[in-house]
Amino acid sequence: MSLNTLELIGEVVQIETLRYTPAGIPLLSFTLRHMSEQVEAGMQRKVECNVPVMAIGQIAEKAKHIQSGANLRVSGFIAQRSLKSTQLVLHINILEII
Amino acid sequence: MSLNTLELIGEVVQIETLRYTPAGIPLLSFTLRHMSEQVEAGMQRKVECNVPVMAIGQIAEKAKHIQSGANLRVSGFIAQRSLKSTQLVLHINILEII
Numbered sequence: 001m002s003l004n005t006l007e008l009i010g011e012v013v014q015i016e017t018l019r020y021t022p023a024g025i026p027l028l029s030f031t032l033r034h035m036s037e038q039v040e041a042g043m044q045r046k047v048e049c050n051v052p053v054m055a056i057g058q059i060a061e062k063a064k065h066i067q068s069g070a071n072l073r074v075s076g077f078i079a080q081r082s083l084k085s086t087q088l089v090l091h092i093n094i095l096e097i098i
Numbered sequence: 099m100s101l102n103t104l105e106l107i108g109e110v111v112q113i114e115t116l117r118y119t120p121a122g123i124p125l126l127s128f129t130l131r132h133m134s135e136q137v138e139a140g141m142q143r144k145v146e147c148n149v150p151v152m153a154i155g156q157i158a159e160k161a162k163h164i165q166s167g168a169n170l171r172v173s174g175f176i177a178q179r180s181l182k183s184t185q186l187v188l189h190i191n192i193l194e195i196i
Binding site: 002003004006008025036038041051059073086087093 | 101123137148157176
């Protein structure tokens with residue numbers, strides 16, 4: 001029961017300043033705007049969504065110079081933002097600037 | 099700019115009655131509860147989330163007898179629930195009962 005993988009391409013539309021946990025681990029949050037055409041029930045449809053993304057550790061350091069407008073290909077797992085929130089956040093472990 | 103694929107395993111925790119669009123296309127909505135351990139920044143962490151799922155067309159017909167408690171492996175793309183909502187919904191094109 002461990003499969004949880006989201007692969008997504010999108011444009012950075014909002015990015016926060018790199019911050020650190022009390023233990024000194026870097027954290028970076030940004031939002032990816034995704035627009036594409038997907039096939040559903042045999043028909044082509046337009047898809048748009050804003051996906052909150054969280055990068056922790058080395059990948060946050062790698063991403064800290066990214067700016068709004070950058071196009072990224074990312075991969076990771078989805079999780080709830082917090083215990084009390086139903087909002088889904090993509091935690092990435094692969095990031096590629098395209 | 100089309101990559102948008104979520105693969106997920108989870109337990110059905112809520113399922114709605116099969117309904118039909120005005121054009122007669124079947125629609126089925128349910129919620130998958132996902133619990134797993136994932137690796138982030140080199141550390142194991144617990145992940146829990148409830149993911150809204152939408153099945154349209156043949157896959158909705160296939161899924162209509164699924165009950166709460168069923169364990170599923172699904173794959174599809176994520177999209178916003180509606181123009182005005184930021185909630186993410188997984189639209190599936192692969193469903194497997196496990």
